[in-house]
Amino acid sequence: MSAQVTLMPQPYVWSEPPLGDARSAPPRFYTDPEIFKAEVEHIHLKTWFFAGRVDEIAKPGDYRAIESVGGPVLLVRGEDGILRAFANVCRHRASILLEGCGNAKNIICPYHAWNYRLDGALAGAPGMREVPKFEKPPNGLIPIRLETWEGAIFLNYDDGAPDLASHLGNLPDLLGSHRFGDMVKTWGIEIEVACNWKLLLENAMETYHTGIVHAATVGAQRSVSFPTAGEWLSIQVQSSRSIAVLGEEPPFPPIEGLDEQARKGTYFTLVEPTTQFACAQDCIWWLAVRPVSVDRSVLSVGGCFPRPCTEYPDFDVRAAPYYKRWEAVALEDVGILEKQQRGLSSALARPGPLSWRDDMVLAMNRWVMARLPPETVDRIHE
Ligand code: FES
Numbered sequence: 043m044s045a046q047v048t049l050m051p052q053p054y055v056w057s058e059p060p061l062g063d064a065r066s067a068p069p070r071f072y073t074d075p076e077i078f079k080a081e082v083e084h085i086h087l088k089t090w091f092f093a094g095r096v097d098e099i100a101k102p103g104d105y106r107a108i109e110s111v112g113g114p115v116l117l118v119r120g121e122d123g124i125l126r127a128f129a130n131v132c133r134h135r136a137s138i139l140l141e142g143c144g145n146a147k148n149i150i151c152p153y154h155a156w157n158y159r160l161d162g163a164l165a166g167a168p169g170m171r172e173v174p175k176f177e178k179p180p181n182g183l184i185p186i187r188l189e190t191w192e193g194a195i196f197l198n199y200d201d202g203a204p205d206l207a208s209h210l211g212n213l214p215d216l217l218g219s220h221r222f223g224d225m226v227k228t229w230g231i232e233i234e235v236a237c238n239w240k241l242l243l244e245n246a247m248e249t250y251h252t253g254i255v256h257a258a259t260v261g262a263q264r265s266v267s268f269p270t271a272g273e274w275l276s277i278q279v280q281s282s283r284s285i286a287v288l289g290e291e292p293p294f295p296p297i298e299g300l301d302e303q304a305r306k307g308t309y310f311t312l313v314e315p316t317t318q319f320a321c322a323q324d325c326i327w328w329l330a331v332r333p334v335s336v337d338r339s340v341l342s343v344g345g346c347f348p349r350p351c352t353e354y355p356d357f358d359v360r361a362a363p364y365y366k367r368w369e370a371v372a373l374e375d376v377g378i379l380e381k382q383q384r385g386l387s388s389a390l391a392r393p394g395p396l397s398w399r400d401d402m403v404l405a406m407n408r409w410v411m412a413r414l415p416p417e418t419v420d421r422i423h424e
């Protein structure tokens with residue numbers, strides 16, 4: 043479903059309060075455990091979050107155990123080819139079932155060996171035949187809602203939430219020509235960060251800091267913003283060559299069929315609340331943030347290339363400088379965000395005046411606050 047908004051770039055997206063009156067959010071928005079608790083309950087457990095790529099779990103029996111804000115999750119492809127997500131928690135006494143990734147015929151609990159089929163049904167429970175009233179069907183793995191867009195897996199703990207397509211709104215209009223679905227994930231890292239989850243995303247959506255924080259890598263950038271329809275935001279860093287890699291000539295050709303706007307730079311898109319897709323002319327990478335506590339987060343960074351590029355005999359050599367750049371820039375951001383978190387913890391920290399280049403920061407703050415109960419918003423502004 044594509045809403046009626048023309049995706050025309052603008053210098054910045056700003057409505058009210060007037061530029062000059064807008065302030066950064068109160069420090070306790072980033073430091074108060076009660077506010078974090080409300081965010082988990084009202085936002086993270088009710089909206090779509092990115093959980094990886096379908097090409098990472100391609101064959102029947104392939105699985106990946108991941109952590110999420112709602113606990114351990116098992117992604118597994120069934121014998122029927124269907125990809126499913128379950129709480130990675132045994133129905134007997136709650137042991138974790140599988141760890142890491144691999145291929146399995148069935149899922150066996152390491153504690154008392156209850157075993158489950160790949161579709162989650164309980165197949166065997168040693169010794170339970172003697173237990174009156176015990177039945178297998180109600181004791182299958184607990185499913186978690188899973189939907190995909192162009193090979194990207196999203197999960198949602200809320201069965202009543204609007205579907206993924208409604209959440210993404212007109213995002214496919216902007217990113218469609220990158221053909222994310224024809225890409226392969228070739229690289230990824232996870233970084234533990236001592237900062238609130240929102241700081242990572244705010245940072246990922248502004249180019250005000252890049253000339254300073256990234257002076258040694260990507261350097262200063264200019265960006266335009268897009269008004270969007272749906273639960274997402276986007277800027278585009280203008281550059282005729284890919285900024286996914288440093289140096290003059292990118293090692294990979296542009297993605298075939300990129301539309302005119304996409305050829306002008308790299309989209310940095312936030313799918314609210316925790317997922318960024320960065321879409322350059324030759325590849326896509328993501329930043330996905332998992333909130334852990336009010337001042338701890340895990341940042342996952344992953345990179346994808348069009349399948350034909352991954353078949354080059356020297357693919358690994360060509361791709362290595364992208365991986366190096368993604369990691370280096372992420373670590374530069376992590377360094378400054380941990381400083382920001384420490385500053386926000388000061389008893390003397392105050393909301394500060396926003397630049398016009400902080401337009402997405404304001405938009406993101408508002409998105410979060412609009413989904414919190416009034417008492418939590420009052421607490422933020424106390
Ligand atoms: S906890 Fe899994 S079988 Fe007991």
Ligand SMILES: [Fe+2]
Nearest residue numbers: 245252255375
């Ligand atoms: Fe940055």
